[in-house]
Amino acid sequence: MAKLDLMLFEEEDTLLQEIIGRLSKDASAKVVFLVDKNGQQIAAAGDVKSIDATSLASLTAGNVAATDGLAKLIGEKEFSLLFHEGEKDNLHISIVGKRGILVVIFDQNSSLALVRLRVKKASKELQEIFDQVEQRAQKESDLGSRFESPFSEITDEDIDRLFGD
């Protein structure tokens, strides 16, 4: 499990973006992010430029991981929902399947009830795509990759170039 990389192809990426975009609109949210549990941003919709998305992804993953640890300490499998209420903006964080985290930022133009309702529907759809991605990755790791990886020919020079040598 720990060894399987998360690989996202064009088709899946488009589907995820669509779902997130729809959720953002339906929930009257300011921004919606889909993040993976290791802190990488997968998709985003809404007024994305207003927020440092990379830090948000990493801190959300840290927050979820810490809450996960707390849940296990008291004998729960997980807390599937976190809600932070601010003066103006609120943060709704929920777990999607085994590896996804959905973050919805909303203000007084929406409500917690509406966000919860829309998130529930979107989570189901996202879960299906995550399942497909995982099944494909599992199949490929069992059978050997069906496509030529672009990284099969990384050279020392490629790596030196990254560091400006």
Added chain:
Amino acid sequence: MTFINYASREINCKIVYYGPGLCGKTTNIQWIFEQANPEKRGKLVSLATETDRTLFFDFLPLDMGTVKGFKVRFHLYTVPGQVFYDASRKLILRGCDGIIFVADSQRARMEANIESIANLATNLKENGFDIRSIPYVLQLNKRDMPSAASIPEMERLLRFRNEPMIEAVANKGTGVIETLKAAARQVLMELQRN
């Protein structure tokens, strides 16, 4: 666990700085942050106590450029080194692609170094990794300290798999980039193998 997005042609890799308390993990990534081109680095996020000890983690995203047409981004994390933060350390290792172990060269800290490597092995195992095979670099930090142990002595005590071993003085930047580069090389070569 590397995240490869074929749609946006991006690879994200997570590298974790591990080591005993006050060995210089945060100093390493602070130095990288200060030296990196502002256009290529993200914000340095530090979850620290009032006395600047790491409480949960430090985080620095770095855009490295492109390899084979893919944008390579490294996410650098540090763990809190103090012994009692073990639960947090375990969480930060989730989904990591490579480890940089920062050892404190001061003789008095040798036992803490050894304990921290043993702790790393346990925590990696709990996250489904093997310390003997994950991309791994050993940094011997604080080489400028008068009480620093000799290199052969540290090698005998801390090096266990012929991993790259780099001498450093992180607060002056010596060896910091070399260490990151050695880790990056292993992480990217691992992608090649997979």
